[in-house]
Amino acid sequence: MSDCLFCKIVAGQIPSKKVYEDEELLAFHDIGPKAPVHFLVVPKKHVPSLYELEKADAALLGRLVYKAQELARELGCEKGARFVLNCKSDGGQTVEHLHLHVLGGRAMGWPPG
Ligand code: 5GP
Numbered sequence: 001m002s003d004c005l006f007c008k009i010v011a012g013q014i015p016s017k018k019v020y021e022d023e024e025l026l027a028f029h030d031i032g033p034k035a036p037v038h039f040l041v042v043p044k045k046h047v048p049s050l051y052e053l054e055k056a057d058a059a060l061l062g063r064l065v066y067k068a069q070e071l072a073r074e075l076g077c078e079k080g081a082r083f084v085l086n087c088k089s090d091g092g093q094t095v096e097h098l099h100l101h102v103l104g105g106r107a108m109g110w111p112p113g
């Protein structure tokens with residue numbers, strides 16, 4: 001989608017600090033980190049939010065989550081991490097391209113605000 005921030009990052013039109021890339025996924029550091037480790041994992045395909053995910057994309061989401069935990073371990077989150085999918089306005093989503101937050105390097109509180 002031409003007007004989507006994360007599609008522009010995927011296309012290399014906006015720079016990012018890349019953590020990982022393959023044919024389907026991109027992971028990059030969040031520009032406003034909320035923890036010592038904070039990166040986002042996105043599908044390269046434009047999916048606006050979890051609610052728009054199609055059944056055929058279930059395997060893609062599975063790959064995304066699996067890769068996210070591998071990267072969390074590689075980036076030093078051996079004590080665990082918080083994996084967050086904000087969905088639409090009540091979920092606190094501000095960028096309308098599905099993304100999984102991975103936060104680590106400190107203990108997380110619960111519940112989220
Ligand atoms: P959301 O609030 O939609 O769940 O998360 C969007 C995230 O994208 C926020 O944590 C925000 O800091 C991050 N973000 C917004 N713009 C940019 C950007 O241009 N580059 C990067 N790397 N992260 C961004």
Ligand code: ZN
Nearest residue numbers: 004007046097
């Ligand atoms: Zn997009």
